[in-house]
Amino acid sequence: MRGVVTEHVETVVIGGGQSGPAAAHTLVRAGAEPVVLEASDRAAGSWPRYYDSLTLFSPARFSALPGMPFGGDPDRYPHCDEVVGHLTAYADRLQADVRTGHREAAVRAGHREAAVRADAGGFAVELEGGACLAARALVAASGSFGRPYRPALPGLDSFAGQVLHAADYRSPAAFAGQRVAVVGAGNSAVQIAAELARESVTTPATREPVKFARRHLLGRDLHFWLTRTGLDTAPLGRLLRTPPGRPVLDDGRYRAALAAGSPDRRPVFRHLDGDKVTWSDGTTERLDALILAAGYRPDLPYLAGLGGAPGASGRPRHRGGASLAHPGLAFAGLEWQRSLSSNTLRGVGRDAERAARRLAARLSRA
Known part of the structure; x- marks a missing residue:
């Protein structure tokens, strides 16, 4: 029966690409027990589906997830296949329950589901196939690759x-x-x-x-200067109504x-x-x-039934990744979630850590 809970867990992280495991890493370190759900057959998110010639725009030294640097030359620009290997190895080392082949269908507020025995801030996560997880907290880390933007062009x-x-x-x-x-x-x-x-x-x-922006300035990759000056991590996201072009x-x-x-x-x-x-x-x-090639939008259709979470524009209502509509809901991997680098490999770990740390603190208080 749709909506009937088949399992109770503490925290569900939706998305096993880059931002989901980064958030799970922080949750585990804080003593939480996250379950990571990834729709595809491996914990690499959208990276296996990018175009063949894609390489990272930032060097390896700036592009690793928390706790596991890229191997090899730190100044090279890793190919997407290397990123897939990095992500799958990261998931293998993660001390969390990572479940591939699990696609979410809908998320509902826990207190509206009679079968959910979690606290009032909990959620019911319905999966394709009929299973339903009751969770006290939720991290939406499904990225944007699944929702390509199709501009309105005449004809x-x-x-x-x-x-x-x-x-x-x-x-x-x-x-x-x-x-x-x-x-x-x-x-x-x-x-x-x-x-x-x-x-x-x-x-x-x-x-x-x-x-255009020059890739190298004064003999250094641009990302060195973005990091050194703090521009890469400056909390400008909350000041932007519309993300600027890059x-x-x-x-x-x-x-x-x-x-x-x-x-x-x-x-x-x-x-x-x-x-x-x-x-x-x-x-x-x-x-x-x-x-x-007009970009993407947050891929959050499963939150449609969670009143107020995505907002009328389809973009999540949050502050630094913490939902403004539901206290137990956090986001990770959104464009300009907090800074210029929020939805990139080089920045997603920082943002996921901030959001997950707040969520873990709420769980411990509860």
Whole structure:
């Protein structure tokens, strides 16, 4: 029967990628007993599904989860396969109950579920397949990869060519010889467009010119200076109504590629019609494929029935990761949750630690 509790646990952490295990690490150290639920078959989150050529934007020395540094050269930029290995090894070492293949369906406030015998701040976590966990506390750490943002572009719904999000892109081989447009101006958009340009005629379509940031300053990676100056951890998230765009980290090759017209950056098109695209200058041509690299939104559909948790905008209402609607609920891995680095490997550990520490203190008081 839906909603009938099959197991009682202390704390449920939803998401076994990077932020969930980071939060569980702090909870364990505080004496809590978290159960980590990961929908896929391994505790690596979305990293196994990123495009083939992806490497981290930050060096290994800045990109490890709490308590387990990356091995090897600390100044290299690890490939996504290395990140998968790091995350799965981290989960194996974690002294917590990590359950893969467990996808949550819904979360409900515990006091509204007759079968939940936890305190009034508890939750009922319903899983696909019918199981239901009663938990005193909950950490939502499911990231955003599962909710790609699809911008409202004129004619998109009736476009006859191939449409996919950057979340579904793997390599340029599938687009060899085609005419392709990539919508977006961030790191992934520019990287994907640049490698596509080697196999196809590719245009990054952006609302404004692409902004670049030098990857190295005075012989040091940019992240060294962000860390040294404190900008990477400055608590600016609570001051932002809308997360700002970020410049493309570049060692010079992407700026040079765009300057040479390969790929050929243009303003976002006027509209799509069938398999045709009309650009802002009025020219029309056939388009084979459109790749949307416009970012993501928090993937929290399971909180829809938890009144007030996601907020009317779909974004969580929180302060530093602590829910403003439910005392026993915390978030980890949100963009600008607290700082510039909040949803990155280099920063998620700090934010998860703060949120989990508060949650552990509440559990101990209770």
